[in-house]
Amino acid sequence: MKDAIPGTADTLEQVLLVRVYVGGESPGSGPDNEMISLIEAAGGEVVCETSQKRRSPDPSFFVGKGKAEEICEIAVAGDITTIVLDHNLTPGQVTRLEETTGCKVIDRTELILAIFAGQARSREAILQIELAQLRYALPRLSGMWHHFSRLGAGIGTRGPGETQLEIDRRRARSRISLLENRITEIEDRWRVAASRRSEMFRVAIVGYTNAGKSTLLNALCGSDALIADRPFATLDTTSRRLELPDRSLVLLSDTVGFIERLPETLVASFHTTLNSAREADLLLVVIDRSSPYRARHLETVRLTLDRIGVDRNVPRLLVWSKTDLTSSTERMSNGIGISAIHAFGLDELVCGIEASRDSFLEWFTVTLKYHDSGLMNMLFDRCIVKQVLDRADGSTILAAGALRGFQSVADRLQGTMAFTSYTVLPGPPEAGLEQVNESDR
Ligand SMILES: Nc1nc2c(ncn2[C@@H]2O[C@H](COP(=O)(O)OP(=O)(O)OP(=O)(O)O)[C@@H](O)[C@H]2O)c(=O)[nH]1
Ligand SMILES: [Mg+2]
Known part of the structure; x- marks a missing residue:
């Protein structure tokens, strides 16, 4: 029929x-x-x-x-x-x-x-897609x-x-190896650039295509990433600094959207672009709340993150987007509801990012005999410094969370002239520094 x-x-x-x-x-x-x-x-x-x-x-x-x-x-x-x-x-x-x-x-x-x-x-996206097409065509x-x-x-x-x-076939293969070499060169350059930013806490926006990821990046960071009501508008990674309520900065990245059965050839060729998801310290998983297929989209995103090799232990924050298109009585039991175009829910989201980041860090207080600017710079680079107290006797106490593990910070402190002591904390400092210090004695 x-x-x-x-x-x-x-x-x-x-x-x-x-x-x-x-x-x-x-x-x-x-x-x-x-x-x-x-x-x-x-x-x-x-x-x-x-x-x-x-x-x-x-x-x-x-x-x-x-x-x-x-x-x-x-x-x-x-x-x-x-x-x-x-x-x-x-x-x-x-x-x-x-x-x-x-x-x-x-x-x-x-x-x-x-x-x-x-x-x-972009040049990178053009090379990556040509490689994906040739691999599929071969x-x-x-x-x-x-x-x-x-x-x-x-x-x-x-x-x-x-x-x-x-x-x-012979010419296709030689073109494939040329493209692979060019992409490796780009990857090397990106690695150098990424190592310069490696101290920052990295947040990646991931999600189903057309979920509103770029709109969210623009709303949070005032950027001008391309937004379009069609699948796969974004093919490159865009990263911007985002200031959190405690005035610290995190690096927020937007990237290629996912879809059911994302072709293997794309996953392989867009390896570099997808690195921002693999290297993230926190993932914002953006799902269109107004889609009747949202549960399926969420499952696809989970499966795709596994497929591209994202560590399941990296914390994930579920972000329901486009809530302006849903009934206002709908309850969101898990995740944070936002509308990026109406700037709704963004404060809660930014607080959620800060709380997730804080729960991930290794917290400590450190006492320095005197204000050593070299050590202070190192601490501000590698840690989120929440409190600083300069005391009358010239000593300084800081409460901070180490971004990439406390041990590397402790190793740098040990043996320096100004270092007196540190105390590992179970979580972000809640009390004022003097109180923390008093209880240490
Ligand atoms: N109603 C409504 N529309 C939104 C919202 N956020 C994004 N959109 C629209 O959804 C469409 C897709 O937005 P994008 O930000 O380009 O989506 P994306 O997830 O980056 O999409 P890809 O890069 O293609 O994967 C655009 O038409 C946006 O205007 C929102 O909060 N409410
Ligand atoms: Mg986009």
């Missing part, structure tokens, strides 16, 4: 979307609009849809042979140029479907790669020959397909 929806678009690429529900999947059990947003972000317009439920994918066509013929009829009737499947296909399945339908066939990974290629602006090169020579420009043809139509 045909379930094609006739469309009228004539300016964009005309797309037939084929949804295949495999195994336990069923219509309505997932974010059905997501594929449409992805196709639009890649410059296409869905003019027809059709679906099939299957126990398992057909090895030749992914859909059944009869369905492939039906797809061909819909494509002819709807003047379709491109067929998009919501799954990943083998190169052979793509070739056979293209031969049967006479249309270009794009799978889910190729679609997401096409969006990335279209959005990449086993498919013979198919791509057929694919591009017959069908011309459109979704999925930007990047290596467009510029190197006559590529062979």
Whole structure:
């Protein structure tokens, strides 16, 4: 049975979307609009849809042979140029479907790669996406020959397909190693820059794509990161300093959004960009509260953080975004509710960041015989100094939390002339310093 929806678009690429529900999947059990947003972000317009439920994918066509013929009829009737499947296909399945339908066939990974290629602006992102596309294309090169020579420009043809139509495997491999070298050079430069900032407490904003991560960075830091109502607007890491209520600074980073089944080739190629999540001391997990799929988004973010190698022990703060679009009576049992565009909940969030940071630090008080500016600078660099008390006898007491472990601070203090003693505290100092000091005696 045909379930094609006739469309009228004539300016964009005309797309037939084929949804295949495999195994336990069923219509309505997932974010059905997501594929449409992805196709639009890649410059296409869905003019027809059709679906099939299957126990398992057909090895030749992914859909059944009869369905492939039906797809061909819909494509002819709807003047379709491109067929998009919501799954990943083998190169052979793509070739056979293209031969049967006479249309270009794009799978889910190729679609997401096409969006990335279209959005990449920085040199790093352009190199990383070209690498991801080439790695994906390499086993498919013979198919791509057929694919591009017959069908011309459109979704999925930007990047290596467009510029190197006559590529062979040997040339693709040499281009891949050239790109890998360039990306390694960039990674080295970033590592040097990161080591300069390594003393700061690092907070990474992670979350599902389009959840409002860049809007949050801009609202908190007054920055101008690109915001757009489409998937994968952000392809680079942007880092800004954020001042907390105690006037200390943390480094806040925004990065690429996640999606269900984020293609492996992107995870591998965007390794450097995703480092900001891996190296974070605290993760802000941003989930769109107004999405009916928020629980699923949260699960996807958890799985993706595992996949990219983020340590499960790094503290995570759940941030529900876009609460202005939800009912005001809704209770948020876990996490902090915000609306970045209405600056709602941001004070609570900043206090939450400070509290999470403070619970992560190793706290101590230290007494210096006299005010040693070298030691004081070291303490301010490596610690969050909460209180300083200069006493009448010339000595100074500080209460501080060590950012990267107390031992490295203690090692620096030991044996210096000004150092008298330190006391490790169970948590952030609550009492005034004199009281702390009195109880020490
Ligand atoms: N109503 C409402 N819309 C918001 C809010 N925050 C962000 N948005 C909108 O959500 C869309 C996506 O915002 P972005 O900040 O670009 O989302 P992102 O998570 O950075 O997305 P990617 O970088 O593409 O992964 C934009 O249209 C924003 O205007 C909010 O608090 N309320
Ligand atoms: Mg963004």
